[in-house]
Each structure stands twice: as structure tokens, then as C-alpha cells.
Amino acid sequence: MSRAGAVRPGEPVAIAPDVFWVGALDPDLRQFDIILRTANGTSYNAYAVRGSKGVAVIDTVKAEFAEEFFARLWSCCRPDEICAIVLNHLEPDHTGALPALLKAAPQASLYLSCPALKMLKGLVKESLDEARIIAVDEDTRVDLGGRSLRFLYTPYLHWPDTQCTWVEEEGLLFSGDVFGCHFCDSRLFNDSVGDFRFSFDYYYQHIMRPFREHVLTALDLIEPLALRLVAPAHGPILRDAPANYVRRYRQLASPLLANEAGGREKTLLVFYISAYGNTERMAQAVRNGAEGVEGVRVSMYDLAGGDPGPFVDLIEEADGLVFGSPTINGDAVKPVWDLLSSLTLVKVKGKFGGAFGSYGWSGEAVGLVEDRLRGLKLRVPRPGVKVKLIPTDEELEGCAELGRELAEHLVGRVAPRHIDFTAPNALTA
Amino acid sequence: MPKAQVTFEDIGVTVTVPAGTRLIEVSEKIGAGLTYGCREGECGTCMMKIVTGSEHLATPSVLEDKVLKENYAGVANRLACQAQVLGGHVVVRPG
Numbered sequence: 001m002s003r004a005g006a007v008r009p010g011e012p013v014a015i016a017p018d019v020f021w022v023g024a025l026d027p028d029l030r031q032f033d034i035i036l037r038t039a040n041g042t043s044y045n046a047y048a049v050r051g052s053k054g055v056a057v058i059d060t061v062k063a064e065f066a067e068e069f070f071a072r073l074w075s076c077c078r079p080d081e082i083c084a085i086v087l088n089h090l091e092p093d094h095t096g097a098l099p100a101l102l103k104a105a106p107q108a109s110l111y112l113s114c115p116a117l118k119m120l121k122g123l124v125k126e127s128l129d130e131a132r133i134i135a136v137d138e139d140t141r142v143d144l145g146g147r148s149l150r151f152l153y154t155p156y157l158h159w160p161d162t163q164c165t166w167v168e169e170e171g172l173l174f175s176g177d178v179f180g181c182h183f184c185d186s187r188l189f190n191d192s193v194g195d196f197r198f199s200f201d202y203y204y205q206h207i208m209r210p211f212r213e214h215v216l217t218a219l220d221l222i223e224p225l226a227l228r229l230v231a232p233a234h235g236p237i238l239r240d241a242p243a244n245y246v247r248r249y250r251q252l253a254s255p256l257l258a259n260e261a262g263g264r265e266k267t268l269l270v271f272y273i274s275a276y277g278n279t280e281r282m283a284q285a286v287r288n289g290a291e292g293v294e295g296v297r298v299s300m301y302d303l304a305g306g307d308p309g310p311f312v313d314l315i316e317e318a319d320g321l322v323f324g325s326p327t328i329n330g331d332a333v334k335p336v337w338d339l340l341s342s343l344t345l346v347k348v349k350g351k352f353g354g355a356f357g358s359y360g361w362s363g364e365a366v367g368l369v370e371d372r373l374r375g376l377k378l379r380v381p382r383p384g385v386k387v388k389l390i391p392t393d394e395e396l397e398g399c400a401e402l403g404r405e406l407a408e409h410l411v412g413r414v415a416p417r418h419i420d421f422t423a424p425n426a427l428t429a
Numbered sequence: 430m431p432k433a434q435v436t437f438e439d440i441g442v443t444v445t446v447p448a449g450t451r452l453i454e455v456s457e458k459i460g461a462g463l464t465y466g467c468r469e470g471e472c473g474t475c476m477m478k479i480v481t482g483s484e485h486l487a488t489p490s491v492l493e494d495k496v497l498k499e500n501y502a503g504v505a506n507r508l509a510c511q512a513q514v515l516g517g518h519v520v521v522r523p524g
Contacts, residue, residue, distance in 0.1 A: 114499070114501075115499075117499075118499060349464055350462055350464070350523070352460075374457055377464035377465075379439075379440065379460045379461065379462045380457075380460040381440050381442075381459065381460030381461075382460065409440065414440065414441055415441070416441040416442070416443065417441065417442045417443070418442070418443045418444070418445070419442060419443075419444045419445070419459060420444070420445040421444055421445060421446045421447070421450075421455060422430060422432055422445055422446065422447055423445075
């Protein structure tokens with residue numbers, strides 16, 4: 001027995017007058033893009049918009065689902081009616097059927113953002129007639145006859161190319177991955193499907209959160225729209241109270257931890273873990289040094305006493321990070337790596353960073369952590385402090401100096417420095 | 430040895446380097462806020478602003494010029510992974 005309201009194979013679904021869902025369902029998917037899990041699959045949402053002058057196709061589907069996509073598409077239009085193909089996002093789960101669609105509708109123009117142009121050649125390996133490819137901006141209007149498409153450039157949600165397509169006459173936003181989620185329910189609409197709130201938030205946290213600033217910029221563009229329907233590229237179509245989901249994005253993108261100092265203070269977090277108390281003493285010295293700089297709030301955390309999740313929330317709001325790790329078997333220790341490998345969930349680019357640690361005979365941890373911080377695009381303005389076994393008072397003063405200098409960077413009071421790289425041993429300066 | 434000076438404005442550090450040095454070779458060592466992606470002049474991640482002294486940088490290659498245009502670069506923008514300092518004093522900052 002089929003479920004009431006469930007989409008049937010090969011049939012498009014009208015989501016607005018002359019606007020159809022022509023996507024595909026993938027209920028068996030359990031892991032997406034390596035980094036996301038899904039307990040009930042996903043959908044690849046593609047759409048067809050009919051005007052008196054022709055049909056626009058908005059996005060396609062993952063390659064394995066092309067047959068399902070074309071079955072629906074050819075049920076609502078002929079290939080020669082397609083005048084526009086819009087790609088809101090070029091990731092393969094939305095462009096898998098593009099090469100076949102381009103062949104089936106050779107008269108259609110391809111509309112995409114400027115950054116998407118660079119990626120297109122990586123996806124469509126056959127030569128493309130450049131006259132068919134149109135890079136759009138906010139002034140572009142595609143007239144379909146009786147309705148038109150406009151474009152909102154919403155970069156980094158979650159690739160550089162991402163954009164939304166707006167059909168003003170219908171109050172309809174094709175939002176790409178924004179407002180999407182991995183939740184497969186054949187009833188399609190948010191007022192018909194099961195409870196997908198967890199999936200909506202989970203998708204935001206794993207896909208959009210690293211680009212929080214870009215989310216807020218995009219919301220400034222989206223919130224003024226008179227939305228009646230939001231049609232994302234994954235998950236339920238949002239026809240009941242779509243503005244609620246826009247509001248939810250605003251909540252999710254707002255700082256999780258309010259700083260009661262009102263943003264006047266800079267924050268420096270000192271994370272450490274210690275086997276014999278030596279790295280802990282170094283951490284205390286780093287903290288003490290940083291606390292001597294006015295305007296910097298310093299907090300210290302023992303990684304042995306916490307999980308990465310809450311620390312990631314703290315780090316997202318912090319201005320500077322220092323990591324202390326002993327060296328064991330030539331490496332930093334696992335709790336340090338566990339936290340450092342969790343930081344792709346948030347934006348850390350441009351924060352100040354540093355490292356320190358005690359070691360027995362080789363001391364690789366500090367350099368390895370610094371390399372990781374640079375890889376995450378933090379600024380590491382001075383070499384870290386490595387101490388062989390028990391730190392002396394002089395070495396602890398070096399740790400305090402590390403903390404002090406990082407704190408001075410945070411408040412912009414660091415003294416100008418000059419380094420002569422043409423001098424012998426300059427690299428260790 | 431012909432030398433050049435580069436000031437990384439965001440962290441207040443000035444370096445003296447051999448003429449011909451690419452900025453990528455020194456900026457990370459001193460912790461400047463220039464960040465890199467592909468490091469090969471393709472992605473545009475390391476676009477920086479030349480505050481003063483742009484005349485002391487080698488002219489952009491065809492590749493750098495193309496990527497700058499694709500990323501809507503202004504006249505003061507260069508790619509840190511490509512730009513070579515030839516002499517004099519150049520002041521740069523992220524962006």
C-alpha cells in the first residue's frame with residue numbers, strides 16, 4: 001500500500017502553478033560526503049519552471065539517479081521546450097545529470113554564478129559551446145514569459161559558487177543547499193513529512209556552520225523577500241511557514257556563547273594536556289603572561305577533562321588559541337589531535353595561534369601543532385616553546401612571553417618587529 | 430645580494446629578503462594573516478592588498494592576471510603565492 005501523498009515513480013509533483021519537482025529519492029543513503037550521516041537517506045531536488053516562452057530546469061541530480069530525474073522531467077516538458085538550465089551549485093549530487101541534459105536540450109542556455117564557471121570544466125569534460133554559458137549576477141533576469149528568474153549570489157553556502165534563484169511572481173526561492181537537509185520522505189512537503197527538525201539543524205551544523213559569516217550575509221539578502229515557498233536542493237520543500245526556517249538559520253548563525261563583556265575584550269584560550277605536570281606548568285605560565293595584557297580575557301582548559309564538542313563552541317567565538325602538548329612517540333597526543341581535527345566545523349581562519357609543550361627526547365609536538373594551526377589558516381606569529389622535561393624558571397618566563405605576545409597581538413599592541421631573512425640563522429629568529 | 434623589504438601590516442612585522450622572493454616564502458614563517466589554498470596561483474585564496482610599493486613587485490603572470498580577474502580583484506590586489514618582490518619596500522595586508 002502506498003503512503004498517502006507519496007510521490008509516484010516517474011511522475012513530477014506540482015509545487016506551484018507550472019512549477020514541478022523533478023528530483024529523485026535516495027532513501028538508502030546513510031553517509032553523505034564522508035562528513036555527514038543520515039538516518040533516513042536524502043533527496044536530490046531538481047525543479048522545472050514553465051513560462052509561456054519556455055521551461056527552465058533548476059539543478060539536476062546525482063548521476064546514479066539521472067534516469068529517475070529524466071522520467072519526471074520528460075513527463076512535464078519536451079526537451080526542445082527547455083530554454084534555461086540553472087545551476088545553483090555545482091557539487092556532483094546536483095550536476096550528475098547535467099551532461100545528458102545539455103545533450104538532450106542543445107538549445108538551452110546554462111545560467112550559473114561567476115565562480116561556478118571555473119568549476120564547470122571540471123564537471124563537463126566534453127567541450128561546451130561558450131555561447132550557451134551565461135554567468136549571472138544580481139542584475140540578470142531570465143524571462144520565461146509570465147514569470148522570470150533572478151539570482152541571489154550567496155557564496156560559500158557551502159561552496160564558492162553557490163547561489164539562489166528567485167521567482168518573484170510566485171514568491172518562490174530555489175535555495176540550493178541553503179535550508180536543505182538530508183531527510184528522505186516521499187511526501188516531499190514540510191507539512192506532510194515526518195519530523196525533520198533534527199536533520200535541518202544537523203545539516204546546518206555540518207555544512208553551513210564553517211561559513212557562518214557568509215550565512216549572515218546571505219540572510220540579509222533573503223529575509224526581505226516575500227517568501228511563499230522555499231525549494232531547497234535536499235530534503236523537504238518548505239511551503240508551510242518558510243520564514244520560520246529562515247529565522248532558524250538566523251538563530252543558528254548567531255553566536256552560541258554571548259560574551260558578557262560585550263565584545264570589548266579579546267579572548268585567548270589555553271588548551272593543554274600533561275602527563276607529568278610539566279606541560280601543565282607551562283600552560284599556567286602562558287596564561288599568566290597573557291593575563292598581564294589589559295583587554296584580554298584568558299581561559300585555560302585541561303583537555304583530559306573535556307570533549308571536543310563544547311571546546312569547538314568556545315573556539316568559534318575566541319580570538320586566540322594556544323595548545324600545549326607533550327611529545328609522545330614523536331607526536332602530539334591524541335586528545336590534542338581530536339580537538340584540532342574537529343575545527344573544520346567552525347571558522348578559525350585569521351585567529352591567532354601558538355603551541356608549547358614539554359618533551360623527553362625529541363619534541364616534535366610543538367612544530368606539528370603549529371603546522372596544523374597554519375593549515376587551518378590561523379596566524380602563528382611567533383615560534384612556540386619546547387622544554388626538555390622539567391621547565392626552569394627561565395623557560396617558564398619564555399612561556400609567559402609566548403602568552404604575552406599572543407595577547408598583545410589580539411589587542412593590536414605588539415611592538416613592530418624586523419626580521420632579516422638574509423642574515424645567517426634568520427629562520428630561527 | 431640585492432635585497433628587498435616587505436612589511437606585513439596586520440602583524441607589524443617587516444622582513445628583509447633576497448630580491449626575487451615570493452611572499453608565500455616568508456609570510457607563513459612569521460605568522461602573517463595571508464592564507465593559502467592551492468599555492469599554485471589557481472584558487473585565489475591568497476589574494477592580498479598592496480598598501481604601498483606595488484611598483485617593486487614583478488608584473489603579474491598571465492595565470493595570476495587571469496585569476497585576479499576571475500576573483501574581481503581591484504588594482505591593488507595580488508596573489509601572495511605568485512607575487513615576487515624585486516627590491517625597495519612593499520607594504521601588504523590580507524584581503
